[in-house]
Amino acid sequence: MTQPALDLVIAALEKIREKNSRAPRASKTALARLQDAPVATSQQEACTSPTGRPLQLENKADLLAAVRERVGACTKCAHLASSRTQTVFGVGNPDADLMFIGEAPGADEDQQGEPFVGRAGQLLTRILKAMNFEREDVYIANILKCRPDMPAGSFGNRPPTPTEMQTCRPYLVEQIDIIQPSVLVALGAVAVEGLLGTRAAMRELRGRWHTYNSIPLMITYHPAYLLRNQAPSEKRKVWEDMLQVMERLELPISERQRNYFL
Numbered sequence: 680m681t682q683p684a685l686d687l688v689i690a691a692l693e694k695i696r697e698k699n700s701r702a703p704r705a706s707k708t709a710l711a712r713l714q715d716a717p718v719a720t721s722q723q724e725a726c727t728s729p730t731g732r733p734l735q736l737e738n739k740a741d742l743l744a745a746v747r748e749r750v751g752a753c754t755k756c757a758h759l760a761s762s763r764t765q766t767v768f769g770v771g772n773p774d775a776d777l778m779f780i781g782e783a784p785g786a787d788e789d790q791q792g793e794p795f796v797g798r799a800g801q802l803l804t805r806i807l808k809a810m811n812f813e814r815e816d817v818y819i820a821n822i823l824k825c826r827p828d829m830p831a832g833s834f835g836n837r838p839p840t841p842t843e844m845q846t847c848r849p850y851l852v853e854q855i856d857i858i859q860p861s862v863l864v865a866l867g868a869v870a871v872e873g874l875l876g877t878r879a880a881m882r883e884l885r886g887r888w889h890t891y892n893s894i895p896l897m898i899t900y901h902p903a904y905l906l907r908n909q910a911p912s913e914k915r916k917v918w919e920d921m922l923q924v925m926e927r928l929e930l931p932i933s934e935r936q937r938n939y940f941l
């Protein structure tokens with residue numbers, strides 16, 4: 680795309696955004712990225728990943744598909760490869776500004792092959808809608824791509840072990856590297872441990888900005904915690920964390936959203 684064409688696109692997006700608070704989905708950060716994008720000499724636009732690796736914007740989906748294929752055939756954790764129904768790679772917009780990271784697939788996710796589809800996932804979808812996002816606007820992935828196995832005959836889910844997280848983490852690193860989100864959100868202490876290697880109480884971690892590979896990282900409670908603990912004060916904390924995320928993405932926040940309780 681030539682520079683005048685880019686300017687036209689940016690001007691048009693800004694105009695539409697002024698008139699309508701919901702569409703198109705283009706934060707100021709994204710617009711700034713567009714503005715700063717080097718003008719490509721070919722038909723394709725080039726940009727650079729946080730690790731300096733050149734990346735074609737339009738190839739993000741293809742790059743993710745290649746990682747998904749490797750994950751689908753992965754047997755690095757033999758016990759999980761033999762117990763899983765399928766791997767659960769990730770879902771959403773390959774060029775998302777906002778990326779959520781959870782810990783591992785549960786029984787529902789293992790069955791459906793998509794992260795956050797059980798009760799906790801439905802709550803996450805409600806949180807996204809309150810932020811004016813659809814699931815397909817953001818990207819959602821877990822530290823672990825296989826469901827942690829459970830003893831035969833037992834129900835429920837178990838958290839992944841540090842070794843399992845360490846083994847699977849490189850796939851998540853690749854996903855983040857390809858998507859290059861403006862903001863990351865880690866859901867729960869296990870996700871934080873898997874991503875940063877940091878173990879700490881959620882009350883010390885959540886509600887403030889951290890960084891992962893120079894990307895701003897907000898830490899908040901896992902939606903499953905909110906299902907177990909229905910106290911309005913806890914729900915409000917998660918919503919306040921999401922308001923901080925919206926501010927960071929420079930998204931418009933209505934008075935109704937400011938006063939919202941999950």
Ligand code: SF4
Pocket residue numbers: 750753754755756757759760766823824825843846847
């Ligand atoms: S959890 Fe990750 S590393 Fe382990 S087998 Fe599954 S995809 Fe491979």
